Amino acid sequence: MDSLPVELLRLVFSHCDPQSVRSLRTLTRILADVGYDYLLSPQFTAVSWRNDIDRLHSIALHDRLRGSITSICIFLGELSYYDARSTSWFQHFVTPPEQLSEIMGTAMHEFDRIERGRKAVGPLHLRADDLREACSALPNLKDLEVTFTQFPLKNEFLREVFDYPSCRKLDRPQTYNNLDAIIQALHGVPLSTFKVDRLPLEVFRLPSHRSQWFTHAQSFNSLSVLDLTLDPSGLQGPGSSFRAMIGLGRILQLATGLSYLKLAFHPYSNQSSKFAVSFRELFWNFAYPHLTDLVLEGISCEEEDLKEFLARHGATLERLRLGGRGLAKPFEVSLGGICLFEGTFRSLFTGLRTKLPKLEKMHLEGIFECEHHDLPSHEAYNFYPLTNERWEPVPRPKWVRSSRKTISCLPFERYVLCGGPYPGNALSQQHY
Known part of the structure; x- marks a missing residue:
């Protein structure tokens, strides 16, 4: 050879x-x-119970290896022991006792090993300097993901309980500091993709932490993909929410080159609720000149406000996803839909037909509802998913049953893209 x-x-x-x-x-x-x-694999994985930051730092300082790393995924999720234990008994109550005892014994051994490692390594923010030096020394680093909702090991028992939002533990003050360390490490790094799947929204309200983001997120102007799932359960009152959303809007407007934007709100304190969003306060008159893909999930808003925000991107927007799984358990219907506290979906979708001329695909998932229940114009739909966020077809979920009145979004997509009679009046009465 x-x-x-x-x-x-x-x-x-x-x-x-x-x-x-x-x-x-x-x-x-x-x-x-x-x-x-x-x-080395171009995808580097860092977990909180190993000395992976030390390993990343060593790679970044190696003349020949540093060019190998193109993406980093940092796993910061933690499992709540007591919630996981009670949930696991519920999941496997029909399993024979001897087999269940063996399965749980293996899972508990793995859990104990992870917790011992986590205590030995310490929180991520204690290695902030090494992480910053490592990221700045990786010439081909383009993608960074921070996940709190995925379990990176092969133990199926632990992976199953981690799918239940109630089994995920979050130390909020420590999370603020860990995210500060990550955003500091990205200062000056020309990233293309940045993703966080559980970002405490109050980070943008707390002065010391929001200043870190305002200072170091300036490099977001190189992003083409920004994927943020926000947890508003730490906010106290409307004033706190307003200040946090203003801070979030300032960060979002730094990423001027986006072609893909996802904004999802997952309120862990009330998993079926929708978070009130004002696009006027969040963006003012700002628009992304290159935005082709937009995902909005788990929000409550005004029809005209949402329609006006979408219309500002009519010249470029090609794919639109409204709603998602939210914080639904594996056996539940999707919870991350859209609520209109003013207006109707009929008016919204009719307006989008003319305001989004470049639109090629639209997908709806979750519970869509207007708040005015006592009016004839009230609409409520429960959409099951047809595709994932990569627009790949997905099998019909097992939780789709006629008793839940779940329906497909295809008639609404055809209405927005092709016109014809509005399907809402008929579909709202159908069982799927």
Whole structure:
């Protein structure tokens, strides 16, 4: 193989798994040299119970390895022991006792190992300097994800209970500091993608923490994808919410080059509620000149306010998703829909037909409802998902039953894209 051109050797290495790469590098000096660039996966995973920040720091300071890393995923989620234990008994109540005892024993052993590691390593913000130095030294770093809702290990028992929002634990003050450390580390890094799947909304109200974001999120102007799922359950009263949303709006307006934006609100204190959003306060007259994809989930708003915000992106918007799973448990209907406390969906969708001429796809998921229950114009729908956020078809969920009156959004999508009679009056009475 030494006689092959370097380009062919690289092609061979690009099709090898990590173990094969290591084996090939032991054969000859040339293979060892060419294979150096394939030792590491371009996706780096950091969990809170290992010294992964030390490992990332070492990679970033290595002349040949630092160019390998293109994305970082930081897992910060924690499992609530007592909630997980009670939930797991409910999930497996028909499992034979001996088998259940063995399964739970294995899961508890894994849980104890993780907690011991977490205590030994300490919180992420204690390694803020190393993380900042590492991120600034990775020349090809483009994507960063922070997740609190995923479980990165193979233990199916723990993965199942982690799907239940009530089993996820969040130390809010520690989370503020950890997120501060991450946003500081990104200062000056030209990211393309930034994602957080549980961002406490009060971060943008608390002066010391919001100033960190205002200072270090200036590099968001390079982003093309911004995916934020916000947890408003730490806010106290309308004044607190207003200040937090103003701070969030300031951050959102830094990302001027976005082509994809997702804003979801997951209120862990009341998982079926919708968070009141004013797009006028959040964005004023700001618009994203290149926005092609927009996802809005779990909000309560005015029809005209939402319609006006969407219309500002009519020249570029191609794909629109309203609603989502929200904080629904695996067996529940989707909870992350849209509530209109003023206006109707008929008026909203009719207006979008003319205001979004470039729109190619629209998807609705969750409970859509108007608040004026006593008026003839009241509308309420329960949409089940047809595609995921990558627009890939998904199988019909097992929780779709006629008793839940769940329906497909396809008639509404056709109405917005192609016109015809409004499907709402008929579908609101149908059972699917």
